[in-house]
Amino acid sequence: MGEMVTPAWEGYATQLANAEQEGLLTALKDAIEREAISMAQEASVFVGKDTRPSSESLSQAVLDGVHALESHSKDYGLVTTPQLHYMVCCQNTQGRYGDATVKGYYQKLSQAFIQLTKNIRLHKLCLYHFLITFMNKHGRRVRAIHSVCLYCSLTHFPIPIFLLFCLTSLSLGVEMSAGERCCSYDCDADRIVYYYCDSAGRFHLLDGDKIATLISTYLKELLTQAGLDLQIAVVQTAYANGSSTRYLEDTMKGIVRCTKTGVKHLHHAAQEFDIGVYFEANGHGTVLFSKEAEEKIQQLARNSNTNDERRNATLLLQNTVNLINQTVGDAISDMLLIEAVLAIRGMTVQQWDAIYTDLPNRQLQVKVADRRVIDTTDAERRTVSPAGLQEAIDSLVNKHRQARSFVRPSGTEDVVRVYIEADTQESADALAHEAWQCTVSQEEWERSPNIYKQALCNVCRTLFFHASNYNFLNP
Numbered sequence: 001m002g003e004m005v006t007p008a009w010e011g012y013a014t015q016l017a018n019a020e021q022e023g024l025l026t027a028l029k030d031a032i033e034r035e036a037i038s039m040a041q042e043a044s045v046f047v048g049k050d051t052r053p054s055s056e057s058l059s060q061a062v063l064d065g066v067h068a069l070e071s072h073s074k075d076y077g078l079v080t081t082p083q084l085h086y087m088v089c090c091q092n093t094q095g096r097y098g099d100a101t102v103k104g105y106y107q108k109l110s111q112a113f114i115q116l117t118k119n120i121r122l123h124k125l126c127l128y129h130f131l132i133t134f135m136n137k138h139g140r141r142v143r144a145i146h147s148v149c150l151y152c153s154l155t156h157f158p159i160p161i162f163l164l165f166c167l168t169s170l171s172l173g174v175e176m177s178a179g180e181r182c183c184s185y186d187c188d189a190d191r192i193v194y195y196y197c198d199s200a201g202r203f204h205l206l207d208g209d210k211i212a213t214l215i216s217t218y219l220k221e222l223l224t225q226a227g228l229d230l231q232i233a234v235v236q237t238a239y240a241n242g243s244s245t246r247y248l249e250d251t252m253k254g255i256v257r258c259t260k261t262g263v264k265h266l267h268h269a270a271q272e273f274d275i276g277v278y279f280e281a282n283g284h285g286t287v288l289f290s291k292e293a294e295e296k297i298q299q300l301a302r303n304s305n306t307n308d309e310r311r312n313a314t315l316l317l318q319n320t321v322n323l324i325n326q327t328v329g330d331a332i333s334d335m336l337l338i339e340a341v342l343a344i345r346g347m348t349v350q351q352w353d354a355i356y357t358d359l360p361n362r363q364l365q366v367k368v369a370d371r372r373v374i375d376t377t378d379a380e381r382r383t384v385s386p387a388g389l390q391e392a393i394d395s396l397v398n399k400h401r402q403a404r405s406f407v408r409p410s411g412t413e414d415v416v417r418v419y420i421e422a423d424t425q426e427s428a429d430a431l432a433h434e435a436w437q438c439t440v441s442q443e444e445w446e447r448s449p450n451i452y453k454q455a456l457c458n459v460c461r462t463l464f465f466h467a468s469n470y471n472f473l474n475p
Contacts (some may be wrong), residue, residue: 037401082330085327191284191331198350213247223313228313239281263284283329301315324342362420363420414421
């Protein structure tokens with residue numbers, strides 16, 4: 001339907017990518033037979049590209065392959081990743097989701113935004129010119145345009161998302177007024193984060209956890225006002241800040257599901273609920289509405305006997321559904337939704353940020369020879385091998401308040417990722433230092449595989465480097 005492929009299809013993709021020329025047809029036939037695909041049904045392949053120099057030849061190779069198989073193709077040229085997902089969904093729903101053109105994409109989002117915000121009081125609205133900067137894969141600015149926003153002080157600054165997670169103060173030559181609301185997209189516009197600087201010059205990042213909390217609380221309020229009995233849940237990964245999870249579960253009394261890292265896992269988990277909200281901490285996410293949920297919202301909106309409060313809430317829900325790109329995380333769609341929610345609720349970026357306070361944390365990345373040495377369970381929050389590693393982590397974590405730490409292997413490269421969280425920055429830094437100091441007995445060390453020794457040494461060395469480099473440790 002335009003969403004991400006299931007894990008089973010990832011296997012087929014790997015098989016096809018690794019097939020030699022003479023084995024390609026056999027690999028294709030294998031996938032066709034296993035999935036019982038009818039070759040009598042006409043198929044269309046939609047192709048898009050980004051600004052990298054390799055995109056031209058790669059997209060042309062895909063088009064040539066589709067032509068060789070005597071199938072239909074549509075070349076959309078330069079588009080964002082979410083836009084291409086949108087096109088496929090439109091095609092597979094015979095136009096019910098929207099018009100499968102770039103113009104249709106913008107028309108659907110803009111009309112939904114206008115309908116969602118048309119009843120907001122005028123004193124909350126004004127025209128404001130702001131700079132939108134698009135970034136390429138290397139973090140370089142490739143295009144800047146002046147646009148108009150309906151709300152004051154929204155600025156899209158040319159700061160790559162990955163860099164924002166490393167900042168505690170802003171000194172990149174970007175001029176920001178105190179309290180000015182800013183956001184950044186990644187290079188293919190499927191991730192978004194917000195940020196601002198306070199009057200003291202301190203940098204505040206509102207990541208995917210804050211976005212999921214804002215949207216889910218807004219939706220839950222509308223469901224209550226509309227009197228709709230729909231199950232809404234927030235899907236997170238182990239990287240979600242502990243404060244966000246506690247707020248959603250303890251304050252909002254909501255459902256929180258934790259999955260393995262990766263948008264494909266969050267997306268499919270969100271499909272299990274009437275309304276599933278998912279955002280990774282890096283800002284990649286969206287909201288999914290089940291078919292039944294959409295039908296209930298539409299039926300209530302058409303009911304002429306509904307009182308004004310229920311009807312207004314239902315219309316807001318209906319327009320919210322239309323504004324969201326449900327196929328995949330979409331920075332443009334997410335930005336418009338966030339701006340609409342803030343305006344509807346009359347919230348400033350500071351009030352949004354104050355919903356809960358993030359627990360201080362540290363994230364480390366360690367290159368190892370073989371990431372398969374470390375195996376995890378419980379949505380990657382606990383290790384099962386090598387033996388003794390989880391017990392050592394638990395022992396360290398128990399010394400600190402509101403602390404947690406996990407170690408997980410990367411899914412794509414020989415890298416081990418370490419996450420540490422505690423109630424204060426000092427405790428988080430001390431926990432990182434204690435992890436560096438943590439060693440196993442000589443007997444256990446001798447029994448450990450050489451690869452584990454190397455991984456442990458790399459973890460310790462990296463923890464020590466980060467602590468020393470950023471002066472986290474006080475003498």
